Amino acid sequence: MEKVIELENLNKNFPGFSINDLNLNINKGYVTGFVGANGSGKSTTIKMIMNLIKPDSGDLKIFGMEHGDYEKTIKQKIGFVYDDNIYYEGLSLRDLQKIIAPVYHDWNNETFYNYIEKFELPLNKPIKNFSKGMRMKASLVLALSHNPELIIMDEPTAGLDPVFRKDLLKTIQEIMMDEDKSIFFSTHITSDLEKIADYIVFIKDGDIIFNHSINTLQNDFALVKGNRSLIDRDTEQEFDYISFKEDTFEAMTKKPRKIAEIFGDEVIIDKISLEEIMYFFNGVE
Amino acid sequence: MLYFLKRDLILQKKLLWLYVPFILIFVFTWSSPFLIFTVAALYIPYNALAYDEQVNSDKLLNSLPYTRLEITLYRYLGTLVYTAVSILLVSMILMLFDKPFTVYDIGIGVSFFLLIASFTYPLFQIFKQGNITTIIIVAFVLSIGLLSTLSEYLDDFSNAIANSAIDQSLLFTVLILSVLIIYFISWFITYSIYRTKDF
Amino acid sequence: MKILLSNSSKDPFYNQIYEQIKSLILSDELKDGEGLPSMRKLAYDLGVSVITVKRAYDELEKENFIYSIVGKGSFVSENNIALIKEKKMQAVEEQLQAVVTNSKEVGISLDELQEMINLFYKE
Numbered sequence: 307m308e309k310v311i312e313l314e315n316l317n318k319n320f321p322g323f324s325i326n327d328l329n330l331n332i333n334k335g336y337v338t339g340f341v342g343a344n345g346s347g348k349s350t351t352i353k354m355i356m357n358l359i360k361p362d363s364g365d366l367k368i369f370g371m372e373h374g375d376y377e378k379t380i381k382q383k384i385g386f387v388y389d390d391n392i393y394y395e396g397l398s399l400r401d402l403q404k405i406i407a408p409v410y411h412d413w414n415n416e417t418f419y420n421y422i423e424k425f426e427l428p429l430n431k432p433i434k435n436f437s438k439g440m441r442m443k444a445s446l447v448l449a450l451s452h453n454p455e456l457i458i459m460d461e462p463t464a465g466l467d468p469v470f471r472k473d474l475l476k477t478i479q480e481i482m483m484d485e486d487k488s489i490f491f492s493t494h495i496t497s498d499l500e501k502i503a504d505y506i507v508f509i510k511d512g513d514i515i516f517n518h519s520i521n522t523l524q525n526d527f528a529l530v531k532g533n534r535s536l537i538d539r540d541t542e543q544e545f546d547y548i549s550f551k552e553d554t555f556e557a558m559t560k561k562p563r564k565i566a567e568i569f570g571d572e573v574i575i576d577k578i579s580l581e582e583i584m585y586f587f588n589g590v591e
Numbered sequence: 592m593l594y595f596l597k598r599d600l601i602l603q604k605k606l607l608w609l610y611v612p613f614i615l616i617f618v619f620t621w622s623s624p625f626l627i628f629t630v631a632a633l634y635i636p637y638n639a640l641a642y643d644e645q646v647n648s649d650k651l652l653n654s655l656p657y658t659r660l661e662i663t664l665y666r667y668l669g670t671l672v673y674t675a676v677s678i679l680l681v682s683m684i685l686m687l688f689d690k691p692f693t694v695y696d697i698g699i700g701v702s703f704f705l706l707i708a709s710f711t712y713p714l715f716q717i718f719k720q721g722n723i724t725t726i727i728i729v730a731f732v733l734s735i736g737l738l739s740t741l742s743e744y745l746d747d748f749s750n751a752i753a754n755s756a757i758d759q760s761l762l763f764t765v766l767i768l769s770v771l772i773i774y775f776i777s778w779f780i781t782y783s784i785y786r787t788k789d790f
Numbered sequence: 791m792k793i794l795l796s797n798s799s800k801d802p803f804y805n806q807i808y809e810q811i812k813s814l815i816l817s818d819e820l821k822d823g824e825g826l827p828s829m830r831k832l833a834y835d836l837g838v839s840v841i842t843v844k845r846a847y848d849e850l851e852k853e854n855f856i857y858s859i860v861g862k863g864s865f866v867s868e869n870n871i872a873l874i875k876e877k878k879m880q881a882v883e884e885q886l887q888a889v890v891t892n893s894k895e896v897g898i899s900l901d902e903l904q905e906m907i908n909l910f911y912k913e
Contacts, residue, residue, distance in 0.1 A: 336841060353789070357653065358789065381655060386654045394646055395646060397601065406655070409657075482834070502839050504842075521804050
């Protein structure tokens, strides 16, 4: 499968935090959700992709090109949305359009106005009077109006109410009707991802723990509940993480079919949510 | 390049109305014409810096299709463009009010401004965001104070040049060239710092 | 295309889509040679990820229920053996269901029924 982002052995050291030998490939034509706790390295990774942070070592390719020689070519084809405010507060969307449109070869005013209308945004009001949700939509309009091939978003749903989030997810799905588009975005609201993401990348303490398709997660991961007495040294091997309550246990397994064979009706094998997967990976003994 | 000029002008559309009154204040309170050229040249570029500081504009600029070399270079070239505009504007105002000035006033005034810029632009890269407004204000007050005290000597100096026997145009050219070289070195320092920065 | 997905089902989305398209084909609601919506269109309509629909289509194709032509899309297979077998199976299941219901009504036991089937089968 064609890759849109390829990170190979990336290293970056900060005081108190580091990313070591990070490897990550993002497939073209799909939505990839990027999850992990706060401070796990999501923003750092996204900033390295955007060349806002320079890795100490390693290879980084976007559309198969490196920033060194092709930074401008790459960024012409990227749309970005960040969770902090990067647009001048006193300016209106019309002002921002005037400033940003000439930067992109493929800027399309028709697309711009379509999104403004769709999101019901005021053209002439300064951004500083916008609500959090409107700001996100404004960023989205400015990110999408040059018809980017790759859309990178850092926590676009943070602090947004469910209605706004639904609009965003619908927009993402609309974009994905075009198979040449790819979307990579970080979020901590995992329920948003479970429906629309094709792949989920989970990062913890600067390490990529997994990069799976949503089908793999739904099919191969399961939540198992049962009596504590069922767990002994042998059966323990079949689980990846176990948490015990008084007489019962809850565990994550990557072999739900084998568990069903071993325990039969003695345990409950349930669908596991992304949130629960993260919870288990994040620190159950 | 166009992006940067356009951005500065759109950002400052309100402040630009104050540009002419701002110059007029100095025209009527200061006697040394070269100082007026210095102060007028400061206006647009330093306001632009103050605006950039309010938001994380480096994050925006570096996410747009620009290289870090371009971002720093356009800041320096843009400053030269605004300086040219300020020279025209101040000259017109001075002529309108019948205030005498010479080409040396322009040369020395602008050289002064470019030296201030050469010194402060790299500083902005070293200090953290959030301090920039402070730096601008301090640099502004300091340079105005410094200039006011120096102005007498400089007036004498420019008179001396005007009256001396040395080839004036040669001296003038050497002055302008050295200032431009310092300005270029300043850009190079700024770029060297900016190149490896994390945003 | 009429597909309904359940959030609470233990069955993953791709399997729900697979099963429902399969039964649409078996019940002839989707006719031989008929085109299926594109994967991306269906994903959008159902509000699920593209790869989920892709997996369902891949499985359907693997079992010859549908076939794909690059650049044109996916279509219901015509006269394929797996399909015919499935259809027969479905018919047999329906008929057996009727047999069991009728047998129960007149009080034929399972043993008696199995004996009868044995005799028929050996004929």
